[in-house]
Amino acid sequence: MKAFSPQAAQQRYMKCIEASRRIRWDIDRDVLRGRQFDPLHKFMPEGLSETERLPFLDDAERRLMSQIQGRTYTNMFGLIERFIGAKMIELGREHALANQTAFEAIVRFTDEELKHQELFRRVDALAAAVMPHGYRFTASADDVAALVLTKSTWSILALTCCIEIVTQVHYRQSMESDSNMSPLFKDIFLFHWQEESQHAIIDELEWLREDARIDEAARDEAVGDLIDLVCAIDGLLQTQAAADAHCFLSMLDRALSDDEEARVCAGVLDAYRWQYIISGVEAPRFAEVLTGMVSDAQGQRLAAALEPLHARTLICGTDVFAQS
Template structure:
């Protein structure tokens, strides 16, 4: 039998050490500075679009950054459900495990409130009202219809993706002048998600200790969830282009729209799927669960611009 209590206690201690308060990180009266990029171009792919002016490329960066924040709000709807469900399984069981998972739940709710506040502040300051997806509850229910193991692997991907984003495009980025407030949000989001990745892995280990045969089906579910995520990203992309047309005050030609759609689809998919799949810690965690898990993910990688 696994004895993981020390690991769960360590997660609690780390969580307490890096914890932050919403009102201190993003006060309600925050006013955004739209003079700089929010996200790195590595995540938005706006600088290589030749028919957009510099001002229009900056607006697209802002639109994409706002959608990025909203997509975390959107996707963490299922993460809250997952963490709460796993915590509930420890009721009258291991109190340390339950406490760690309840902190996981509370922090995911806080992250949703953080990104909701950001998108609200953004809407007040941006040129036009941004169009954003609003079916997060429906999507969360569809995700949670999968097995806990499949969703834990998917969640591990998503959380380690945030680490890759911060480490590769924010920390040590000397090539771009990014908005410091947005960078600070990403840093603090990642600091708490780092504990969640450990809990995802521990919970996956717990399931596999009881049912090792569940892995194959869970990996199939992970693949299905990536396909569904791609659909969600493309749906938000269509809304981004609507917002951009309103912001720039012109309608793109069919050729321009196709170029925008193709470049932005690649950017979205690489950022949310490819960067998660290639994250070294994600692959090492999968390898620790089973070499089969890592192999299956690497076989999927070319589908998501991750050769």
């Protein structure tokens, strides 16, 4: 079991502060640099958009799909960072009159999350300028944050840690090596990844600190809260995937068959579940921390809740979407 050590944590908070000072970037000077999106570039890498599972689409249609998913990707992270920032402000108060190193690390974290929200609002506007009309992001960031913040601190930190590890996995495993992505889109998530690397460390430290504070009964309740949060995120993904699939189909210059349309809808949902939930849950770093905290029975409850999200969708009796 990975236990919370105040001495070791102090050193890690200090390293996060040092990294934050060293890599700090500005939206205009360092990231955007006056650039616009080129509509001939895809936004999302194949490893995340999963358009190869839709072989009936041509290259231009796959590019359009990647652009729609890219807008949702930026909006989803903007939404997620709304509740993360609010929760970190709350946790910072616990350090404010005691551990000034941890307090500074969390203040910097929160400031960077606010900057990321601004960046993603601007990215969505840049994408809207070069894409056909019709895209819609369905969720309210404030409403989602209000719901998330009703749950236990342990569960919120677990979800936050998972999500911010996701940003590391996505950039290093899919974006970094994709030479066909929009250079601007790739740069946006390179700079995002640099700061999120420190955030994931702070998430883990605060999660371990909270875990050391609560008893087994509270932890068991928090596992239930985490399952509720994952289900809520999946509900959001189902709604957005349906909206994005409809948006994509409405922008095509040709009609797809009913079977092809159904496969588009299922494929987008599967891609979103992979992007926002499964790729984080399966990350070794997250799994190591989580399994060090929960009992076998609690782990089984989590696995049972996640099992339906792992399954690929079957359409018209074929197994083209079946997970190998």
